[in-house]
Amino acid sequence: MRFRSQLSGLIGLLLLLGACSSGGDAPSQTTGNTHQGTSGQGSNLVSASGSAQGPDPQRVLQWHLSLAEFSPQDTTQSSSQTRPLYDLALGNLSERGRGLRIALIDGTVDSKHPDLLGRLLDSSAICCDWVPLTQQNDPSNAGPGSAMRSKVAETGHATGLAALIAATENNSIGGRGIAPAATLISLNAIASGDDSRLVQALQVALGSGASVINNSWSPPDPNEGGSRSFYPAPQAWYSALDEAQSKGRSGLGAIIVKAAGNGGAALSPSRLRSDSADSANYDGYAQHPAVISVGAVDAFARPLTVSEPGAQVLVSAFSSQTNSPSLSTGTEVLPSGTSSAAAMVSALSALMLEANPGLTWRDLRWILATTARPIPGYDQPGISSAQSLLRSHGYHQQVGFGLIDAGAAVQSAKSFQGLPPLINCLLDAEKNAPIITRAGTGEQLALPWQQVAINRENSKISFSFDLAKAQCPIDRIESLMLSLASSHQDATGLRITLISPLGYGVQFAAPRDCAHTVCTNLNQGFRFHSVRFMAEPAAGRWTLQISEESGKSIGTLSRLQLSFLGH
Structure with a gap:
């Protein structure tokens, strides 16, 4: 069976998450010339030789990195009604994800994308029926009715996430990633439609030294063939997560981040009934303590109606129109929904681990929750949120403990003494x-x-x-x-x-x-x-x-x- 991706129109078991926001997001803009790339086959990092040095031209569009530096090309976005109100609160952090490997269990990342040169550890021999891009099958050549439309979605989605996480900084191309010094591992486990590939990808990510593993996929949503029913994960998946806890990062535990899903009420056949929507509770792949489940909000910190609620949702991050730093190469898609939200938490996790390499998986999760910011309208315990001893503004199953605060999380990580034994x-x-x-x-x-x-x-x-x-x-x-x-x-x-x-x-x-x-x-x-x-x-x-x-x-x-x- 094949997985259904954002652009493919093919229905399968697992979906790439790319739903639109509930509205009011900052606009998405990309500039540059079309690039038709072919994927490298080497075993080392793709060479970045010859890349220019200088400011990233799209950096001013990346409001999620800094509202202070945001300069929209459309002047109508400067008004108080349309200008984004929140960013990641990175401040002047010096952390860039140095020395960290972030694995993407997704589609295939385009290793020749100009803003990812030097960022990607070649994955052609690692996992999951990986197929190198050629002039003949390059997604940029695929027409609307082409059989390559599935590859457009798989490669575009994965490449957009990769750029959002780790696009190179100050190379005069696009913008920059949240963790622009991190190394990426691309694991194409989605295209085959075989759940066992997800287990294989997770195992390969651990064996490849990944400190953070991003999962921007979920079981099928209701509007795309999903049944709003329980979707159990195989025992092998839980065993792999147990191994990630006990052996990842030399026993400190790998950081596993997963999108909550985009099957919320807005995509329900019956929009007036919340119980007709999907729930992250029914995604068996998220039901493990090692998994950090992430909800999505827009640039105004408004929860996306499509973001699936769940008892395991820990925190939220930004969704659509985050201006993923990239050129219009034909092989990237600006990810949205809970896909980009999960990628942001993965990137932030790398910054936290650079600040304090001794953090355990439990420590990092605790810090994310205790530093999360309240979501307006979801911050009144007993009224709009559930009361919580951890955070005075409460807990809500759609947004978790709130919006991530990158600056506070990294600063807390630096001095964190570690949780007592489990x-x-x-x-x-x-x-x-x-x-x-x-x-x-x-x-x-x-x-x-x-x-x-x-x-x-x-x-x-x-x-x-x-x-x-x-x-x-x-x-x-x-x-x-x-x-x-x-x-x-x-x-x-x-x-x-x-x-x-x-x-x-x-x-x-x-x-x-x-x-x-x-x-x-x-x-x-x-x-x-x-x-x-x-x-x-x-x-x-x-x-x-x-x-x-x-x-x-x-x-x-x-x-x-x-x-x-x-x-």
Whole structure:
């Protein structure tokens, strides 16, 4: 099966994310001559010899780097109503991603793009049926009806992300990337349409020394053939993520960044029903503590309606019309939606690791969340956002803990002392006892699940359990994992909610329309990841509520596990 990309019109399993904003973004502009490139086949960095030195001509258009230096070519964009209001808050940071490798699991990056010369580690022999560009198959030669339209999207999307992350600085070409001194690794895992290629790409990225791995793709969105159903990832993907945690960056953990997805309400067949939209909760590839899930906002910090909400969304970054530094070569597409938002977080992660190479994957994630800026309109705990102990402005499943603040994140990274050792408290309903692990030492304590309510009339079940009685020593939660399986043949009527001892809640699933006749069930199980409870203590009574509200299917639970990770 083939993946559907932004321009290809081909439907497949995974999509490149490039949806438009909800409006009001700064405009996208590119200048320059058309360049028809062919991909290099060498094993070393592509030579940058002969490149000019001097200011980047499109730098003044890159409002996301600096509003102070933004100078729109269209004077109408200078008014208070149309001028961008936010940037990445880079300030005068000297960090450029030096010595860091950033892998892009995406389409093929055009290694001959003039603003990427010297940035790209050749990937032709690394992964995933990579096909070198030639004069015959160069995407710039593809017409609207050409079979090469898929390559237009795959290469254009990947090249645009690469330029956004690491386009060369002061080479008199285009603009510059957020981490212009970083090295890029291009892993074409999307075109084949084979999920196993994603696992292979992740493994190759780790083996190639990638410190940061960007994933600007997701399962298919509702407007592109997606079913708004659970899309489980293979166990091999989770095993690769475990390896990224334990072995990446010499044991400090690789940084895995993933786009939340562009299947939000604006792309729903029924725009008046939020439960008809897709949710990042249903993307199995994002359900792991190592994955930093990123939502999208525009230049005014307005959340994109297409940005998928999810309990695992950590932070947000900018979306469409970010003026990716590039020439109009025919092989780049200015990425938008949560694609560019994820790329920005990947680039920022490289800056943070340059500032403090000793950060663990947990440290970096914690810093991103604790330095995030509030989103206007989503910053009133209990009203427009969920209350949070981590951030006074609260948490929202569409934007996470807020908009990234690059300057604050890098400064915090420089002095960060590191989180205490990780503790994992696992509650398993089948084993009827918690398993508590601290710093690699396991201990079992008896704690039966207490079923406190069964209402057969409305098919609602509540489970209550007290982690204080289990002596779970987590003072501050970092992540929470819920794994469950049921016999429901149609799981789209399930509502799954977890409420903390403080009364704060998170929703993992909600009743929704299904675009297919038969939607994915939970017979084989599904896992959910949440960052919503970061900084809360584990002690106290937690309540898990599961209800079937559609009347379509009756079933029983066959597996129920809750894992609390923290310190």
